[in-house]
Amino acid sequence: MPARYLGSLLPSWKDYRSVKRTWRADLVAGITVGIVALPLALAFGVSSGAGAEAGLITAIVAGIVAAVFGGSNIQVSGPTGAMVVVLGPVVAAHGVAAVAVVSLMAGIVVTAAGVLKIGRVVSYIPWPVIEGFTLGIAVIIFLQQIPSAVGSKPGASSNAVVSAVQSFAHVNPATVVWPILSVLLVGVIMIIAPKVNRQLPGSIIAIIVVAIGAALLHLPLARIGLLPGSLPTPTLPSFDNAGALIGPAFTVAALAAIESLLSARVAASISDTGPYNADRELVGQGLASIASGLLGGMPATGAIARTAVNIRSGGQTRVAAIVHALVLLTIVSLATGVVSQIPLAALAGVLMITAARMISIATVRSVLGSTRSDAIIFAITAIITVSFDLITAVGIGIAVAAFFALRALAKSGGVHREEPPSPAQPEDRHIALFRLDGALFFGAADRMLERVTRISDVTVVIIRMSQLQVLDATGARVITEMIRGLERRGITVLIKGIRPEHLRLATRVGVLSALRDHKHLFTSLDDAVEHARDHVRRSAFETAA
Structure with a gap:
């Protein structure tokens, strides 16, 4: 431990510089x-x-x-x-x-x-x-x-x-x-x-x-009784019952x-x-x-x-x-x-x-x-x-x-569905854009997963994460499972705006690897929406062919 820190824990002449x-x-x-x-x-x-x-x-x-x-x-x-x-x-x-x-x-x-x-x-x-x-x-x-x-x-x-109630039994x-x-x-x-x-x-x-x-x-x-006229000599007490006193000592x-x-x-x-x-x-x-x-x-x-x-x-x-x-x-x-x-x-x-x-x-x-x-x-x-x-x-x-703090934090998080940016395009009815707000952690992740995975009749889901303030490992894992679940149903997932402080966690937990393609991670909403619309058009063309 640094000597400077240990020195800060000891008395110093500076403690008495204003005594004069x-x-x-x-x-x-x-x-x-x-x-x-x-x-x-x-x-x-x-x-x-x-x-x-x-x-x-x-x-x-x-x-x-x-x-x-x-x-x-x-x-x-x-x-x-x-x-x-x-x-x-x-x-x-x-x-x-x-x-x-x-x-x-x-x-x-x-x-x-x-x-x-x-x-x-x-x-x-x-x-x-x-x-x-x-x-x-x-x-x-x-x-x-x-x-x-x-x-x-x-x-x-x-x-x-x-004890106070019991003491009345001995009152004279x-x-x-x-x-x-x-x-x-x-x-x-x-x-x-x-x-x-x-x-x-x-x-x-x-x-x-x-x-x-x-x-x-x-x-x-009753009086206090006899008191010594001076301080006693320092004495090391007996530690015979020290084991039984460990709990009280820590308390x-x-x-x-x-x-x-x-x-x-x-x-x-x-x-x-x-x-x-x-x-x-x-x-x-x-x-x-x-x-x-x-x-x-x-x-x-x-x-x-x-x-x-x-x-x-x-x-x-x-x-x-x-x-x-x-x-x-x-x-x-x-x-x-x-x-x-x-x-x-x-x-x-x-x-x-x-x-x-x-x-x-x-x-x-x-x-x-x-x-x-x-x-x-x-x-x-x-x-x-x-x-x-x-x-x-x-x-x-x-x-x-x-508990109450976590409950309040969980309530601060939310999942909101938004309309794609104007001007509206015919492909937009096949695109679901979700914005994650506030906190996504173990106390709120399941609610978000349920809201997004219920989506149907869409080809592409865009998840906006730029407004997400708090993300823990549970939240990141839920996003990973959500992406994989949607992809298994044939729904393409795009992610927009992972915050720099969340990127490392998202990478380690598997959020990015769950995407169908590494190009499905965007920093611009316009680029993500344009990619989604293009994907819908290609899917419609392939279905028609």
């Missing part, structure tokens, strides 16, 4: 994002089953590594809701130790994907699939918080809907009111705070209020790649910090997950919510994301005792509001109001995301979108 001008804005943005990221890191860690410590480690380590090695100037990385949705069943089936193994394995896969230039694949995911995927994730995140919101434990099912009626009130208070504060001042960190304020209230009133609320890798690239693409579109390098972004996210796994963290992805906060706060370079991670590291070093007393119900409230904000009513209306096929794709993707898993949902969503 932007460092103040980057510093402010980084501190702001760090404050916003703290409750999310804690909440996502707890919600995944890996623990609050894993969420913090991921936000710190992945935040720095992805900022330095990633392909976006403004992206902020760390634990995300989508990753939590995937990791929950992994923790339930294989234990907390499996998270680090999955993080390492997925990181290697994502890094390799970047080196192999797979970064642009995400651009092929249709918009309705992305929105349906996002809606499904939001619903799952919300449902996953219900056990903590009612002071219960999750149900035994790995499905978020079923005597204490259930307190976690519910805590969630409601968090929600109210998070909704009101931005209306008072957009810069107010509603989630942090809400958590502080609930934590202080729970401590003063000695409320029976996590696919999700990390998709979410990170979508986030980077959105960030590039709403900021003026320059384009992003998709392949380098995958390398950076892969290395971030590897580093996180070695320190006991979770797989990392680009986080669009934190990235958006970074952009709104004035972040311009990678320094902002690095500062955000350092802010979290400072909190871990100085305030773990305070953080450990945060009620889990408060974190559940933060994630419930976060999940609700992931759903844009305007966007949902836009998708549902666009076309029927897009609405179906959106609904199917969302339902499968909630019912099964994220990667299955994306795969099926893309398959359904491909």
